[in-house]
Amino acid sequence: MEIFKGEFHIYVQQVITGAKPIAVCSMTKKQIEYAKNYINKYYKGRIKLYINNQDVWIYKHEYLLKVIKSLPEQPKTTFDHWILGKAFGYSDDSIGEFLKHV
Numbered sequence: 001m002e003i004f005k006g007e008f009h010i011y012v013q014q015v016i017t018g019a020k021p022i023a024v025c026s027m028t029k030k031q032i033e034y035a036k037n038y039i040n041k042y043y044k045g046r047i048k049l050y051i052n053n054q055d056v057w058i059y060k061h062e063y064l065l066k067v068i069k070s071l072p073e074q075p076k077t078t079f080d081h082w083i084l085g086k087a088f089g090y091s092d093d094s095i096g097e098f099l100k101h102v
Helices: 002-017 029-042 064-070 078-087 092-099
Strands: 022-026 048-052 055-059
Touching: 002 022, 002 029, 002 055, 022 064, 029 048, 029 055, 048 064, 055 064, 078 092
Parallel strands: none
Antiparallel strands: 022 055, 048 055
């Protein structure tokens, strides 16, 4: 659970500071409850969670929920990979390097 907490706290910090627009973690039910309680206690109104099955999406701006729901689940095209890279805060250079190997 401690490793999960560390990973989750890093993602929250990246989103709250704007380093990443969106972050996502797969979580157990116990971890989801922890995440919800943590956000409500420390970031209520500043960070949002969208829970879809066991995936917990962390985001700051309301409009990003529509983006999250529109993201491709199984990226196939260059655009699919690019949009996912942008959503998770990667630079165009990093996305371009990734696409060389896809």
